[in-house]
Amino acid sequence: MTDFRRRVAAAYDAETFRREAHRLVDTLAGYLAQAERGEGPVLPWAAPAVNVDRFAAAFPEEPSGDFADLIARVLSGSNHLHHPRYAGHQVTAPVPLAALCDAVSSLLNNGMAVYEMGPVSTAMERNVLRWMAARLGMPETTDGVLTSGGSAGNLTALLAARQAKAGYDAWNEGAHAGPPLTVLVPKSAHYSISRATRIMGWGEGGVTPVSVDERFRLRPEALDIALKTATLAGRKVIAVVASAGSTATGAFDPLEPVADFCERHDLWFHVDGAHGASAALSPTYRHLVRGIDRADSVVWDAHKGLLMPALVTAVLFRDGSRSFEAFAQEASYLFHGDAERPWSDVALRTLECTKEMMALKVYACLSVLGTRLFSDAVTESYDQARRFAKRLTAAGDFEVATQPDCNILCFRHTPAHVPPEEWDALQARLRERLVTRGDFYLVQTKLPKGVYLRVTLINPLTTDADLDAMMEALRTAARR
Ligand SMILES: Cc1ncc(COP(=O)(O)O)c(C=O)c1O
Structure with missing residues (x-):
C-alpha cells in the first residue's frame, strides 16, 4: 500500500467516523442542554482579532487527531442561538433534527445540479415547494426552487420579472439593450432588493422608493406617484415589490391593493416574504399575508420562520415556467435534452450550480415532527x-x-x-x-x-x- 493509500484509508475509515460521530453527538447534546438551560453567556464576546488568533491557520502536515478539542472551542466561542436570551437577528434556533439532516447532506454530497446528482433531494425539493405554495394558497401552476438565502432568492425572482416585463431580452442582449428599468419598492424593504437591481446593472435608479405609513407599511396610494416619478425619470417600471415582514420593524405591506395596482398596470408582483411568509401557517396571523396568492413570485426563508438552520429559501413562481427564465444558460456538459427543459435539473433555474440537499431538512422535520x-x-x-x-x-x-x-x-x-x-x-x-x-x-x-x-x-x-x-x-x- 502506498503512503497516500494509507492516508486515504485512515481519513475515510468508517469505524473512525462512527467513533467520532458518537462522541460528537454526545458533545452536541450536552451543548444543547446547557444552552437551552440558559447557562453561560449568550454571545461569549471577543473582538474579531482575538478570534482570528484563536483560530489561526496553523495546519499540521500530519494528522493531529484533535477534532473533539477543536469542536469544543468552536462551541464555546460561538453565539448560542438556543440560549433563551438570544433575541437578535432573524436567524432561528434550529430544531436539532435539522442539524442531523445537514450531516446526512454533507456526507452524501448529492450536489443537485442535475437530477442524477440528487435524485431523492430533487424529488423532496419539488414536494416541499408544492407544500409551501399550497400553504400560501398559490395555484397548482406554481413551481420554483430552493436557493441559498433570501438575497439570492430576491435576485432570482427579479431576474425572471425582468425577462417577463422588460419588453426586450436583457438576459441575452444585456441591460442596455432597451430602456432603463426600475422596480417600485417600499422604503422599508430589505437591502437585497436594491442589491439585486444593481447586480442587474440598473444602478441607483433601479429602485424607485414608495413611501410607507407610520407603521412602516407601504402606502398603496403612493404607488401612482412612484410610477409617475419613475416614468418622468425615463425609467420603465416592470414590477412592484412588497414586504411580508420588513426587516427593521417586521411590517407587513398590504398585499391586496398592491396586487390590484400590478394588475392595472401590467406589472410583475413580487413578495419578499423571506421573514414573514411563514405567517400563512398560523390560523391567527394568516390574514397578514392576504393577497400573497396573487403574487407572480414569492421568496420565503425556512431559516427564518420555519425553525431551519441556514440556508433554505424557497422562490415560488405563480407560473412555474417563469422559473426557467431567471437563468437561461446553455451548458451541454451538464444539461441534455434542452428542448424540454426538465424541471428535475434544478440548476437550470438556480444561481447555484452545485448546492446542498436543502430540501432534506425541511422534508424530514415536517415528516418526523409534524406540521x-x-x-x-x-x-x-x-x-x-x-x-x-x-x-x-x-x-x-x-x-x-x-x-x-x-x-x-x-x-x-x-x-x-x-x-x-x-x-x-x-x-x-x-x-x-x-x-x-x-x-x-x-x-x-x-x-x-x-x-x-x-x-x-x-x-x-x-x-x-x-x-x-x-x-x-x-x-x-x-x-x-
Ligand atoms: C425581508 C428580508 N428579505 C431578505 C432577507 C435576506 O435574507 P438572507 O439573509 O437569507 O439572504 C432578509 C434578511 O434578514 C429579510 O429580512
Whole structure:
C-alpha cells in the first residue's frame, strides 16, 4: 500500500467516523442542554482579532487527531442561538433534527445540479415547494426552487420579472439593450432588493422608493406617484415589490391593493416574504399575508420562520415556467435534452450550480415532527411580541416604535433621568453592555425617530420571563 493509500484509508475509515460521530453527538447534546438551560453567556464576546488568533491557520502536515478539542472551542466561542436570551437577528434556533439532516447532506454530497446528482433531494425539493405554495394558497401552476438565502432568492425572482416585463431580452442582449428599468419598492424593504437591481446593472435608479405609513407599511396610494416619478425619470417600471415582514420593524405591506395596482398596470408582483411568509401557517396571523396568492413570485426563508438552520429559501413562481427564465444558460456538459427543459435539473433555474440537499431538512422535520409545531411556533412568537409590546408600553420607562405585526419589535428605554436628546446614544450603549456581557443578544436599528433596540422573538425557547429580565437588565445598565 502506498503512503497516500494509507492516508486515504485512515481519513475515510468508517469505524473512525462512527467513533467520532458518537462522541460528537454526545458533545452536541450536552451543548444543547446547557444552552437551552440558559447557562453561560449568550454571545461569549471577543473582538474579531482575538478570534482570528484563536483560530489561526496553523495546519499540521500530519494528522493531529484533535477534532473533539477543536469542536469544543468552536462551541464555546460561538453565539448560542438556543440560549433563551438570544433575541437578535432573524436567524432561528434550529430544531436539532435539522442539524442531523445537514450531516446526512454533507456526507452524501448529492450536489443537485442535475437530477442524477440528487435524485431523492430533487424529488423532496419539488414536494416541499408544492407544500409551501399550497400553504400560501398559490395555484397548482406554481413551481420554483430552493436557493441559498433570501438575497439570492430576491435576485432570482427579479431576474425572471425582468425577462417577463422588460419588453426586450436583457438576459441575452444585456441591460442596455432597451430602456432603463426600475422596480417600485417600499422604503422599508430589505437591502437585497436594491442589491439585486444593481447586480442587474440598473444602478441607483433601479429602485424607485414608495413611501410607507407610520407603521412602516407601504402606502398603496403612493404607488401612482412612484410610477409617475419613475416614468418622468425615463425609467420603465416592470414590477412592484412588497414586504411580508420588513426587516427593521417586521411590517407587513398590504398585499391586496398592491396586487390590484400590478394588475392595472401590467406589472410583475413580487413578495419578499423571506421573514414573514411563514405567517400563512398560523390560523391567527394568516390574514397578514392576504393577497400573497396573487403574487407572480414569492421568496420565503425556512431559516427564518420555519425553525431551519441556514440556508433554505424557497422562490415560488405563480407560473412555474417563469422559473426557467431567471437563468437561461446553455451548458451541454451538464444539461441534455434542452428542448424540454426538465424541471428535475434544478440548476437550470438556480444561481447555484452545485448546492446542498436543502430540501432534506425541511422534508424530514415536517415528516418526523409534524406540521403543528411549525404553525404553533409562528402563532406563539407573534403573540409573544404583542405581549412584550404591552408590557413595555405599560412600564412607562420604555417606548415601542410601533405595535408589532409579527415577532420583530423595536423599542427603546426612556428613563426619566436621561434627557431625550441622549436617548439614541443610550440605546447603543445599553445594547453594547448587554451583548458584550453575554446577558442577552439583541440588536439595534435606526428609525426616523431615532435609534431603537430591536428583538426578533425567533427562538421558541425564549419565555416572557426572559423578556422581563431583559427590561430589568436594561434599567440596571442605564442607571450605571
Ligand atoms: C425581508 C428580508 N428579505 C431578505 C432577507 C435576506 O435574507 P438572507 O439573509 O437569507 O439572504 C432578509 C434578511 O434578514 C429579510 O429580512
